[in-house]
Amino acid sequence: MAPWRSAIGEAKGGASEAFNLRRRAGFHSSARLPKEARAKIIPCHESSGLAHWLSPPNPTREASARAARHGEELRARRTATAAPRFAQMKLFLCWLSGYALSLCLLRKMMWSGRYLRSPVTRSLYASMMNQGEAAYWKDNQEWYMCDTEKLCESLKPVFIQSYLDDGTRVFLHRSIEKSGWLSIQLYHSVMSSLFSMFMSRTSINGLLGRGSMFVFSPEQFQRLLRINPDWKSHRLLDLGAGDGEVTKIMSPHFEEIYVTEMSQTMIWQLQKKKYRVLEVDQWQKTGFQYDVISCLNLLDRCDQPVTLLKEMRTVVEPTQGRVILALVLPFHPYVENGGKWETPSEVLEVKGKVWEEQVNSLTEVFQAAGFAVEAVTRLPYLCEGDMYNDYYVLDDAVFVLRPV
Incomplete structure (x- = not known):
């Protein structure tokens, strides 16, 4: 006899015996069956490899599972796409900050009379600037x-x-x-x-x-x-x-x-x-x-x-x-x-x-x-x-x- 037919026979036999036990005992739930009867059902489903045959598929559950897998794939793709963009944005902001800082340093705006607090120093600076301006125009x-x-x-x-x-x-x-x-x-x-x-x-x-x-x-x-x-x-x-x-x-x-x-x-x-x-x-x-x-x-x-x-x-x-x-x-x-x-x-x-x-x-x-x-x-x-x-x-x- 083919192995799969033997497995089906064993599953049917186990289920029939468990059903008879429940009927004689007046039980209405498999959870209340004796341990021996439950053991005959559960191993039968697992060992035979025919759980899908014994438990028909649920279309709603499968659709939900497919939607969940699709959502996970979309999130993975978005994460993979967003990561390089974020890195490019960080690089651009770093370049812009460094560029602005270098321009400020090149300008050297601190060398101006407005930052001199001492009156004597400020007067000396003004005198130097006036002399420099005269030479400049010359x-x-x-x-x-x-x-x-x-x-x-x-x-x-x-x-x-x-x-x-x-x-x-x-x-x-x-x-x-x-x-x-x-x-x-x-x-x-x-x-x-x-x-x-x-x-x-x-x-x-x-x-x-x-x-x-x-x-x-x-x-x-x-x-x-x-x-x-x-x-x-x-x-x-x-x-x-x-x-x-x-x-x-x-x-x-x-x-x-x-x-x-x-x-x-x-x-x-x-x-x-x-x-x-x-x-x-x-x-x-x-x-x-x-x-x-x-x-x-x-x-x-x-x-x-x-x-x-x-x-x-x-x-x-x-x-x-x-x-x-x-x-x-x-x-x-x-x-x-x-x-x-x-x-x-x-x-x-x-x-x-x-x-x-x-x-x-x-x-x-x-x-x-x-x-x-x-x-x-x-x-x-x-x-x-x-x-x-x-x-x-x-x-x-x-x-x-x-x-x-």
Whole structure:
């Protein structure tokens, strides 16, 4: 006989005998059966391996068990997924804290007179600062120095010696004050690091509203164009206007102000100032001419500088129109494209190593484009500072060009 049939027979026999015992004894619960009868039932179920056959499955209980197992699997998966995310968040917070701490240490803001308690020490500190400030302004006069003996004969009579004036001092003081705003500078530094992964530096500055530039003061602008404070003209075109702060210096002299800019965040800043923003490929096609075109520190940052010079020549008013052009020297052209620096497709042939030699060479470049140099000066190209520097400065050559 097959083993399973023998097991079934034993189970049935044990159950029948136990049932007969209960019936004779009048018992209604297996718990009240004699120990011998219970032993015949329980071992039968366990030893036969047919407990499932003898006790039919409960669908509700099995569904609950499956749901419980599924819930445990989901919790295990969530735990496995959340653990790496939590670790990444902790790592990011640690990096952010360390970054902020390093910036604070670099700033060294404790070296300030406000933390000195002793009156004698504070007085000595103030005296030292006054002497240092005098030397500081004296050193800044080097920004304007030019060896006129090295200039070519055509430039010597038109060179204008500039100086550190009140307008420039106001910008420098404001920039120094802003660089001391620790919380703002910390915020700008962190945001710049994050945005630099997918935005250009110019766009980041426009988004954060920082990094304003300074080329000349109102007085210096008037001296270059040989105009008085009440002089008025019709149209101004400012190419590559940035956030419009330099445009603001020139705007009181014009009825209509047009600007161009590549960065969308800078365009937002220009629109806030109510300037008329033109597309970078449309200012040449408006159908009218401009009385003054400003091209400030753009020629070394555009892809086609030779073409740009020729296009300005075609749209500037031919008799009374002027182009005011600034260029950082030494000349190092590059194009900013999505945070990357690329070589322009057109190259300006600028010769020489020192400032005066390159200015002489640029005169030939302008003549080839149809311009004559009417005035030239040396000015600092200033930019607002950050956590590390009160301001940034480059050497600018600023030309006033007339069409010929």
